[in-house]
Amino acid sequence: MGADDKASNKIDDLGGKAKEGLGKVTGDKDTENEGKFDQAKSSIKDAGEKIKDAFKN
Incomplete structure (x- = not known):
């Protein structure tokens, strides 16, 4: 992962x-749920990058 x-x-x-936090x-x-969604999206992208790295090695 770069x-x-x-x-x-x-x-x-x-x-x-x-x-x-702002939503809470x-x-x-709505803002609270957007924040949770952004965090989940970040975690999924991070996991995808780790899988790509594993296949490169």
Whole structure:
């Protein structure tokens, strides 16, 4: 996995956590759910990159 991919996934994850937290504080369930979705999407991308790396070796 490239450093750019790792950084991008980490930024997506942190952004998702921020959205989720903002949603919880403001009581906005849509924003909270968007944050959870962003975190899940980041985890899936990270897992995909790890699988690609495993097949390269």
